[in-house]
Amino acid sequence: MNISQEEQKLYDCECLSPRSSGLYHDWILRYIEKDEALRSLYEYEPTVEGVRQFIKDSRFTEQRRRLVSQAIMQQYSGMELPANVRRNIEQLAHPNTFTLTTGHQLVLMGGPLFVAYKILSVIRMAEQLNALMPNHHFVPVFWMASEDHDWEEVNHFYFRGKRYEWQPDYAGAVGRYVLPDMQHFVEQLPEEIRSWAAAYRSGDTWAMATRRLLHQLFGELGLVIIDGDDPCLKALWKDVIWQELTQMPTQAAVALQSEKISQMNGIVQAHARNINLFYITDGERLRVERTAEGRWQTVGGELQWSLTELREAVEQQPERWSPNVILRPVYQQAILPNAVYIGGPGELSYWLQLRRAFAYWRRFDEHIQMPVLGLRHSLFVLTPADLRKIEKNALQPIHFFQPIEQLLKAWLQTHVHETAVFDQAKVKTKEAYALLLPEVGAVDASLDKKVKAYETQALKQIDELEKRFYKAVKQREETAIRQIRSVHESLFPAGVPQERHESLFTFFVYHPERNYWQQLLSLLKPFETEVLLLKENT
Secondary structure (H helix, E strand, O other), rough: OOOOOOOHHOEEEEEHHHHOOOOOHHHHHHOOOHHHHHHHHHOOOOOOOHHHHHHHOOOHHHHHHHHHHHHHHHHHOOOOOOOOHHHHHHHOOOOOOEEEEEEOOOHHHOOOOOOOHHHHHHHHHHHHHHHHHOOOOEEEEEEEOOOOHHHOOOOOOEEEEEEEOOOOOOOOOOHHHHOOOHHHHHHOHHHHHHHHHHHOOOEHHHHHHHHHHHHHHHEEEEEEEEOOOEEEEEEEEEEEHHHHHHHHOOHHHHHHHHHHHHOOOOOOOOOOOOOOOEEOOOOOEEEEEOOOOOOEEEEOOEEOHHHHHHHHHHHOOHHHHEOOOOOOOHHHHHOOOOOEEEEEHHHHHHHHOOHHHHHHHHHHOOOOOEEEEEEOOEEEOOOHHHHHHHHHHOOHHHHHHHHHHHHHHHOOOOOOOHHHHHHHHHHHHHHHHHHHHHHHHHHHHHHHHHHHHHHHHHEEEEEEHHHHHHHHHHHHHHHHHHHHHHHHHHOOHHHHOOHHHEEEEOHHHOHHHHHHHHHHHHOOOOOOOOOEEEEEEO
């Protein structure tokens, strides 16, 4: 990323190892640390060489490439396209082009910070791979999870600690929701982000609004945004839909892989059903099941199909059949020549359950190929005010990656000299009773238990006194403790990592004129997994 020396001064970057950050489950740490015991769970190493091997194994046809390129270009109809986005879409028709994909739900106003970090992760990886492999072209893609129907997860966002919410009277696939006039909602937003809410236009769908917003934010960086809820794209995997409905192969494959993961003390993030499809109506997204009578129905029996009716429904309206969390990756890989999927730790967990399923579907459809799996970058921003408080209290940023009470106790033990006396008192108490025990026991063995009981009681009294002492010290050190709590709350608002809570606009709005996303891109290193602590310069 080429930016000027002046622009490079926005952040200093400190790296924190994933393990020391405390952010990740041991299962994900084992994956990113390349534990050999996990190697059988995925197809390709998360490295440049893994990408090269994926390309070597790819059998994605030019015919499908052309259809996908045309469908995506049609999705952008009516929007102004930067030259690099247009080129990326057109290049998808060429056999040497591959995508690097991330995705997320269509959260109001784009979602939390980590959505931006996901997007920047694929953009930066595309830059690197395009430089390393000039005979190939890599396209960064954001996959809109427009068919999800859990509105509680997408109808709100947090900006500087305050929650903003839009509550639609709608229960279907979120991307199909047609927007009413949202002016009243927009007027409640902070002035700094109000203009960005113009992406939500009356009469457009939620998916169209999300595309417009993310395109305005990241389009200049070449990001291609794809909506999988598209009749042209769904038509490309009609055979997979039919096979899943009639043969139900996915559940057994995922169950075998999940059992293997359980035996390795891993995470089983998702569970496959006998049919991993929903049926979308105008206002609902209904799970599909097979009945004991050999028919198919939506759960509850509202809609039913015989075998003949089912074939007709798949052939004539493939866009109504929607993959669940297990089958969505298969759909994605069926329509994209996608070499890498970059996701968060939860996503990687369920992708690791899918290798056997991908092996089955690869035999069924040569386009379907398990991609390289990469962990998105994780970033935490420290403002100048945060940094002043950290320095004033002789702490380091890494100290804040622990529970706040644990941090405060450690700080007090280091900075309040009186605290050492309690550890000394406990040691001396144990020594005193250790001295008494043999002498008393020699006279009357039955008194041994009394000695132990008195020792336990004495230590408990010291513990109680220590708690009261810490409470008094905290009152004395109130200013310092308030500052430490403030920094911890900045990094972990409401106890949640900053990147999972605060809006992607939180820091962007301070620096939009300074090529903010390019600033972050310049700090990212593809295929590396350190947590980045960004210390803002004044």
